[in-house]
Amino acid sequence: MHTDNCPFCAIPDDDILEENEHALAVRDRSPVSEGHILIITKRHVGDFFELSTKERISTLMLLEKMKQETDRQLQPDGYNIGMNIGEAAGQKIFHVHIHLIPRMKEQTVNGERFVKGVIRHMMSY
Numbered sequence: 263m264h265t266d267n268c269p270f271c272a273i274p275d276d277d278i279l280e281e282n283e284h285a286l287a288v289r290d291r292s293p294v295s296e297g298h299i300l301i302i303t304k305r306h307v308g309d310f311f312e313l314s315t316k317e318r319i320s321t322l323m324l325l326e327k328m329k330q331e332t333d334r335q336l337q338p339d340g341y342n343i344g345m346n347i348g349e350a351a352g353q354k355i356f357h358v359h360i361h362l363i364p365r366m367k368e369q370t371v372n373g374e375r376f377v378k379g380v381i382r383h384m385m386s387y
């Protein structure tokens with residue numbers, strides 16, 4: 263199923279960093295940290311829990327691949343992985359996407375504020 267209004271159904275080929283059978287990876291357009299990536303399902307489906315087992319495995323394998331790629335490129339100190347499922351959870355684009363957010367120790371020196379910032383950012387999706 264394809265939805266005309268859905269930005270994740272119309273990702274230009276040039277923006278795709280990596281892909282596999284059921285998922286693709288792109289840079290977040292408003293990153294909360296350097297290297298913030300989205301893993302997006304190829305099928306237009308809103309809810310992670312509605313994915314088939316194959317789609318779920320594919321999506322998580324791409325997440326892992328991009329994590330390894332990010333490890334090599336940025337050597338971050340940690341990661342946030344995030345997903346909003348449902349309007350009540352702050353989901354705005356009803357097409358499954360997982361945030362992969364590299365974190366550096368320097369960003370957490372002022373700790374709490376930054377962490378809250380990430381959560382607020384994710385709520386806007």
Ligand SMILES: [Zn+2]
Nearest residue numbers: 268271306357
């Ligand atoms: Zn879509």
